[in-house]
Amino acid sequence: MNRMEDPARLDAEIASLKQRLEEAEDMRRAITNGEVDAFVVGQGENNSRVLLLAGAYQRYRQVVERMQQGAVTVSVSGDVLFANQRFSDMLGVPMSKLFAAPLEAYVAAPDRARLSSFLLVAARNSSIEVRFANDTGTPIVARVSLASFSDGYLTLLITDLGPLHRLAEACDQLSSVREALTALGRASGLDAATRKSAEAIGTDLTRLCGSLTSLLDENAAVAAAHTATESPSTVNR
Amino acid sequence: MSESSEKWELRLYTAGQTPKSVAALNNLKRVCEEHLAGHYTIEVIDLMKNPRLAKEDEIIAIPTLVRKIPAPLRRIIGDLSNTERALVGLQLRQRSE
Numbered sequence: 552m553n554r555m556e557d558p559a560r561l562d563a564e565i566a567s568l569k570q571r572l573e574e575a576e577d578m579r580r581a582i583t584n585g586e587v588d589a590f591v592v593g594q595g596e597n598n599s600r601v602l603l604l605a606g607a608y609q610r611y612r613q614v615v616e617r618m619q620q621g622a623v624t625v626s627v628s629g630d631v632l633f634a635n636q637r638f639s640d641m642l643g644v645p646m647s648k649l650f651a652a653p654l655e656a657y658v659a660a661p662d663r664a665r666l667s668s669f670l671l672v673a674a675r676n677s678s679i680e681v682r683f684a685n686d687t688g689t690p691i692v693a694r695v696s697l698a699s700f701s702d703g704y705l706t707l708l709i710t711d712l713g714p715l716h717r718l719a720e721a722c723d724q725l726s727s728v729r730e731a732l733t734a735l736g737r738a739s740g741l742d743a744a745t746r747k748s749a750e751a752i753g754t755d756l757t758r759l760c761g762s763l764t765s766l767l768d769e770n771a772a773v774a775a776a777h778t779a780t781e782s783p784s785t786v787n788r
Numbered sequence: 789m790s791e792s793s794e795k796w797e798l799r800l801y802t803a804g805q806t807p808k809s810v811a812a813l814n815n816l817k818r819v820c821e822e823h824l825a826g827h828y829t830i831e832v833i834d835l836m837k838n839p840r841l842a843k844e845d846e847i848i849a850i851p852t853l854v855r856k857i858p859a860p861l862r863r864i865i866g867d868l869s870n871t872e873r874a875l876v877g878l879q880l881r882q883r884s885e
Contacts, residue, residue: 570860577877578849578865586866589803589850591835591842599839601850607806 621693621709629654629670638709641693643686659684669695670705680712692716715770722763729756796820796828797857803850804836808867812851815868823880853877 581587588607593599615622621638625631634649642649642657655663659682669679678696685691694710735741736749800816802809813832820828833841835850845854845863855862855878864877875881 574863574865577863580873581849581866584866584870586808586869587849587851588806588808589835591839591847591850593839597840599842601803601835601839601842603803603806607803607808610807611805 621711622698622706623649623654623709624704624706625654625670626704627670629667632704641685641691641709641711642683657683657685659690666695669697683709715767718763719767722760722767725756725760725763729753729760732756794827794858796824796855797831798828799831799833799845799854799856801833801835801842801845801847801850801852801854804834806850809851811867811869812853815871815874816853819868819871819874819878819880823875855879 588604590602590604591599592602616636618635619637621641622633622635623631623638624633631649631652631654634646636646639646639649644657649657655666658666662681665679666681669677674697676696678694681693681695683691683693692712694712696708696710698706698708700706732749732753736746736753741749798816798820800813802813813830816830820830835842835847842848845852845861847854847863849865851865851867853864853868853874855864862877862879864874866873868874872881
């Protein structure tokens with residue numbers, strides 16, 4: 552049928568084109584006015600992606616930059632795509648130097664193979680303990696947890712275990728002091744007041760040691776839970 | 789103002805919680821409460837979670853609001869911060885020439 556002979560069809564087509572034109576104009580105006588901050592590219596079933604405009608996650612990035620945990624995004628082969636300020640500070644390496652650098656360059660040599668394996672097979676929330684080396688060569692024991700994996704990149708959270716280790720050391724030292732006090736309390740030749748004071752301090756130390764031990768146990772339980780989720784079969788690479 | 793007693797079905801396509809996506813949802817709720825109170829449903833589709841869902845309504849820019857019902861289908865692109873334009877887009881108000 553000739554279009555010109557079908558006014559109704561022509562009207563419908565004009566209406567459809569008019570609507571498309573309005574939508575195109577609407578989109579131009581929305582982009583010009585800065586009312587959108589993301590676009591969908593690739594309309595296929597399996598290749599659609601959302602691209603965010605710069606600034607779309609500015610506030611979120613500020614949180615990541617300021618958080619007290621290291622964060623680093625690496626390729627499966629371990630090249631750094633992104634690192635936050637905390638991770639940079641932890642290593643004592645400028646962020647500009649970290650970009651595109653192999654992460655293993657900052658890992659103690661004996662732990663590099665383990666980290667490489669982890670990057671290849673780690674499941675979400677799984678973790679391993681790794682010794683990093685800062686610019687002065689000082690080892691930094693840290694827990695590396697996989698936060699996410701997408702588009703061939705892994706985002707890792709790096710928790711410095713130094714404070715926990717120092718806490719464990721402090722706990723051991725407190726235990727020694729407590730034992731010394733207990734021995735002192737039992738020693739002969741002390742007056743009653745001194746003995747009582749030694750016992751009181753010993754009791755306080757026992758309580759403090761108990762609290763510290765609980766903290767360490769809780770942390771160990773979290774670490775064990777993370778490690779337990781590690782399974783090569785749970786992530787498709 | 790064409791306040792309608794018909795149930796409106798609106799679908800808002802967002803990209804996670806970007807500022808424009810959050811603004812669009814807040815603005816949409818405000819407009820709906822003012823003009824369609826009790827007669828609307830809003831379905832939020834996060835394309836960051838499933839970008840393939842963009843295909844159904846031919847979404848290109850985010851945020852985009854789609855009026856599914858009443859027909860005809862209408863798309864309003866942007867964070868809906870311009871209430872006048874949002875109302876015209878939803879055909880709750882006539883376009884001023």
